[in-house]
Amino acid sequence: MIRLLLASFICALSVANAAQAQMSDVPSFDTNGDFASARVQGNRGTYPHWQWLVVAADEEGLNCRNVDGSVVVTLAYGAVVDSVFASGDAIEWVNDQPWLQVSASVMDLRRRVVDEIAVAYTCYVRANKTYIAPINPDTQ
16 A cells, blocks of 8 residues: 555656746846847757847837948837847847847837838847847747
8 A cells, every 4th residue: 555655656746747847048148238149058959039028218219220230210118029040140249249130020110210111120239138138938
């Protein structure tokens, strides 16, 4: 009888441990608040982090720039934008500052600066915690 109870207890423990889910990790920032990469270390290498929340509370919106540095659109506070991984990482370093390449839909815009009208815009925002925050996919 004791053996049967012990076996049941061990079986229940192993099932409980197997059912525990792992939380996704998100990119972290350095002491300056800069995100160095949009890739996250997993148990099988790195994987891309896709969604970011615009947290810049400026009424004018967060400037999103083209490769020349000109403002293309401004993104609204609370907008969710997607990383664009054109090369190995969605974050590029320009003048010692990280910039995240994003794709933003018309619904994410506060204001359009360019005359060109599109369904989505690909542009760069400063990869800093003052402006953007990674969204943990496990919380959705």
